[in-house]
Amino acid sequence: MERDTLIKVFALVAIIFFIIEMFNLRPAVTSGPSTSSENTSNTTPLYASGNTTATLTSYSDYINVFKSGEDISANSSLDELKDIAGVGYINRVGGTVTLVLDYGANVSLVAEKIKEKFPDLNVTANALLSLPPEVELTTAAGKKNISINALIRIEVDPWLDIGDNVTLSVASLVVGNKIQGSLIARIVPTENEVVANATISGVGDNYTATVVLPWDMREVNTSKINEELSAQLSNVSINYAPDSFVAVKGLDSKSNETIEKIQNLSYVEEVSGDIIYVKEDFNDSARIEGDLREILGENATVDYTVSKISISFYSSNFSKDALLSVTGGQALIYRQTSLKLGEKITIDGRDYNLPSSTAPETMLLDSFAVGQNVSVQLKTERIGKRILNVELERVLGYA
Structure with a gap:
């Protein structure tokens, strides 16, 4: 009896051990190749x-x-x-x-x-x-x-x-x-840049002027200019930031001692590379040229920048001479200009109808007159044979 009981106990232990081993071995049996992030990305939307x-x-x-x-x-x-x-x-x-x-x-x-x-x-x-x-x-x-x-x-x-x-x-x-x-x-939409002809169909009363001032004339009173121009023009707006520097070729290769001498000039604000920045109220070109030649030698050459005043205004009887009598310098005058394009435009050898409302406006030199033909560069958007949008990029000149 005791022998039978002992056999049963051993048999039960063996069964339990076998079951435990099955669970211990299961991961090794069931697991395949490791799942990578690549496989995950192949199943994740x-x-x-x-x-x-x-x-x-x-x-x-x-x-x-x-x-x-x-x-x-x-x-x-x-x-x-x-x-x-x-x-x-x-x-x-x-x-x-x-x-x-x-x-x-x-x-x-x-x-x-x-x-x-x-x-x-x-x-x-x-x-x-x-x-x-x-x-x-x-x-x-x-x-x-x-x-x-x-x-x-x-x-x-x-x-x-x-x-x-x-x-x-x-x-x-x-x-x-x-x-x-x-x-x-x-x-x-397909975008294309094309060159076409246009006719100046009209001009407006909106002007912009770029007034160019020599270096030694760059110190101006913009408030006074605005006041004087407003007496003869409408909606005057002035934007001006003078360029208060000169350039000396080869300056950046000079010794620290030489640069320090230039930096110590009373009117100099900063020296950076070949550029010398000066105080805005200093405009004596003869003096700075003499000082630099004394420091750098007689062969030193000074390049002077120009400054530009941007003025926008409205006028029905504008006079360029009247403007320059107030500002001085020289000026390029631009006037609001309407352009008329033809009925068709050619893109890659194929003709397309332009929308009837296509009449771009731009600011052109006031030397252009109504009725003159000009060459223009356009940016177009189209789908199939329909032009959706036409944008004037620039006027190239007379046609």
Whole structure:
């Protein structure tokens, strides 16, 4: 009996030991290769965004016409939209008007006709765009090549022709190298810098003058100038900071002893490199030139800066001589000028219609006259064949 009991005890101990060993061995048996942060990033959704090129493959067979903040669905004048070639019938729902098009209608051409008749209305259509199979997007973990290889439908101003390429700004959640959920996209306008001709169509009463003063005439009383000019001009504003320094080539290579002698001149504020800063009320060029030649030698040359007063004002009968009689110096006078561009502009060999309201203004030298032709550099934004924005960068000169 005791022997049987002893056997049972040993058997029970063996079973318990075996169970304990199973738990001790379990991590080693079940654990695979260690999980890295890279594997985690392959399973955690990340926000990704970037730009890519897409191709317009087709439009939907309807066009939406609306005006922001206004219900146009009851506007009877829009009935004439039915007369546009390609329009089948009109639906009026929820403050907007939807034109259902005939099969094969040219969507962008219909949209163009709508804008000709009603330029203040917004016109949109659903566009189907084809994206490349892989797009490089930026995430918090760095740049990733994301697989897309899909078509995307977005609401656009229908100024693109089928087959046109556009730049898309896209964003989405990604897991690994695949899109998770929906892809958000919008068309990014294409920017171009172009040279074009323009005609000066008008001038205004707004002027700016840059008055150049020699170094020894830079000490002026701007309050007095403002007072005297205000007696003959309107809205006078003066901005002036005199340049109270001279330049001496090679000064920065001189010894500390030589620099100290210059620094000890009573009118010198500071010496930095080749530049000597002087007190604002010191304007004796003969004296500083004599002192520097005595210290540096007779071959020392002094370069004097000029100072510029910027004056803005309004006048209907401005006289340059009257201005200079108050300020002294020499002046460049600029006047508010309106420019008229042509109806079309050429970008990369293709003609584009300019918005009818394009009439940039700038400040031009008052030597330019109404009716003269000038060459201008423009910055344009466009989507497809429509110019969205035109910005005048500069006038290059007479055309």
